[in-house]
Each structure stands twice: as C-alpha cells, then as structure tokens.
Amino acid sequence: MGILNVTPDSFSDGGLHLGAVQAIAAGRRMVDEGADILDIGGDSTRPGAAATPADEELRRILPVVTALAGSGARVSVDTRNAATMAAALDAGATIINDVSALQHDPAALGLVADRGCPVVLMHMRGTPATMDGLTKYSDVAAEVAAELAIRVAEAKAAGVRHSNIAIDPGIGFAKTGAQNVELLRGLPRLLALNCPILAGVSRKGFIGGLSGVADPAERMAGSVAAGLFALSRGARILRVHDVAATVQAMRVWQALHG
Numbered sequence: 359m360g361i362l363n364v365t366p367d368s369f370s371d372g373g374l375h376l377g378a379v380q381a382i383a384a385g386r387r388m389v390d391e392g393a394d395i396l397d398i399g400g401d402s403t404r405p406g407a408a409a410t411p412a413d414e415e416l417r418r419i420l421p422v423v424t425a426l427a428g429s430g431a432r433v434s435v436d437t438r439n440a441a442t443m444a445a446a447l448d449a450g451a452t453i454i455n456d457v458s459a460l461q462h463d464p465a466a467l468g469l470v471a472d473r474g475c476p477v478v479l480m481h482m483r484g485t486p487a488t489m490d491g492l493t494k495y496s497d498v499a500a501e502v503a504a505e506l507a508i509r510v511a512e513a514k515a516a517g518v519r520h521s522n523i524a525i526d527p528g529i530g531f532a533k534t535g536a537q538n539v540e541l542l543r544g545l546p547r548l549l550a551l552n553c554p555i556l557a558g559v560s561r562k563g564f565i566g567g568l569s570g571v572a573d574p575a576e577r578m579a580g581s582v583a584a585g586l587f588a589l590s591r592g593a594r595i596l597r598v599h600d601v602a603a604t605v606q607a608m609r610v611w612q613a614l615h616g
C-alpha cells in the first residue's frame with residue numbers, strides 16, 4: 359500500500375504532493391513500482407495535529423481519487439469523516455482506511471456497512487491531538503489486540519462482513535517508541551482476530567529513535583527493515599512511502615522464505 363498524502367503538514371511528505379497534478383503523477387509512479395493499493399489522505403494524523411474539516415479534505419483528495427481510480431488503480435481513502443468516505447467511494451475508491459477504527463464519525467460505521475466495502479480498523483487511543491498522553495499499557499500487544507477485538511465486534515454488529523475487515527496495530531498512535539517495538543514483536547497476538555494485519559511503520563518516529571536518523575525522509579532503509587520484521591510477525595499488507603524499495607525487499611524476502 360503506497361502512501362499518498364495530499365496535505366501541507368504530514369510528518370514526512372507534507373506538501374510534497376499538494377497539487378493534484380503532482381499527487382496523481384506520484385500515485386501512477388507507485389503503481390508502476392508495484393503498489394497494489396494507493397492510500398490517499400487529505401488529513402495529517404501526526405501527533406498533535408488538529409483534524410482537517412471534511413470539505414477541505416475532500417477538496418484536496420477528490421480529484422486525485424477520481425484520476426487514479428479512473429486509471430485502474432485500487433484506491434483506499436485514509437479518512438475519519440463519513441462524508442469524505444462516501445464521496446471517495448462514489449469517485450472510485452474501494453477501501454476505507456480509518457485511523458479511528460470508525461469511532462470518530464458516528465455515521466461511519468453505518469456507511470461502511472451499507473457500502474459493503476473493505477475497511478482497515480486501526481488501533482488508537484484518543485485522537486491525534488491527545489494520543490501521546492494515552493500510553494499506559496501493562497502488556498501493549500495484548501491490550502491492542504483486546505481493544506481491536508472490540509472495534510471488530512462493533513463493526514460486525516453494525517453489519518460489516520468479517521471478510522471485509524483488516525486490522526492495524528496503529529504503530530505510533532498512542533504508543534511510545536519502546537511500546538512500538540514491543541507491539542511489533544507481539545504482532546502475532548493480533549492473528550487471533552482472524553483478520554489480515556496491515557502495518558504502517560514507514561518513516562515513523564520509533565525508526566528515528568532506533569536508527570538515530572532525525573529526518574523522516576532519510577529513514578527508508580530502517581522502514582524496510584521494520585516492514586520485513588512486521589511481515590515475519592504476521593503482517594500481510596505494508597503501508598509505505600517508499601514503494602520500489604519495499605517491493606524489492608519483499609520479493610527477495612518472500613523468495614528466500616520459499
């Protein structure tokens with residue numbers, strides 16, 4: 359899953375694809391490089407970020423979703439707003455990726471159930487503005503698995519099919535650097551939910567902490583290493599900025615595993 363942030367303020371690529379023309383070109387390049395899914399977002403969820411209003415989010419992403427879905431790419435939309443989800447699905451997106459696991463907008467659960475589309479339910483506590491103060495865990499992998507199990511049950515109770523749900527540990531969302539490491543090591547605990555696991559480690563702060571590389575844009579090698587580790591612990595989908603490097607690493611890793 360290639361990350362396409364059409365935002366002025368994302369933590370590693372903010373402003374890079376701000377114009378629709380640049381974003382569409384970047385998305386096409388990611389497909390050529392081997393991305394199976396393009397994850398298009400118009401709202402930064404970096405720690406401390408305030409939510410972007412849905413109309414501004416839509417203005418940023420809609421032309422990009424329309425063009426890339428129109429040229430045959432499989433598009434997911436990274437949003438917490440039901441209105442944005444609906445408009446993006448109408449424009450050709452086929453997957454909803456919600457960092458709030460359909461908690462932020464009261465209309466989101468019903469919308470995803472009605473549309474019958476796949477959804478990524480990510481673990482977070484609080485909101486991006488408050489999450490850094492919500493990092494008390496006694497066993498982070500067990501608690502993330504238990505909290506995600508509640509989100510999965512709620513989605514199913516609202517009518518979302520189990521086979522349409524992927525789960526995500528939410529690396530960097532209400533977790534300290536050490537907890538991100540512990541959570542990735544404990545990722546197999548999430549397999550009990552019987553949903554594909556998506557992992558988003560790309561360029562995140564804990565990679566800076568482990569590698570000593572301060573600039574997120576310089577963290578490609580560490581991100582690839584962490585991504586392969588996540589695969590070895592049960593992840594099936596990697597959400598990444600650096601598609602070509604990740605696809606190359608995955609191909610070699612998978613071939614060696616046999």
Ligand code: HH2
Nearest residue numbers: 363368369402403404478480526529558
């Ligand atoms: N991480 C980010 C955003 N969306 N979605 C899922 N499912 N999993 C993640 O780990 C995840 C996500 C944050 O990263 P990014 O999009 O690169 O930055 P920003 O939120 O600043 O736009």
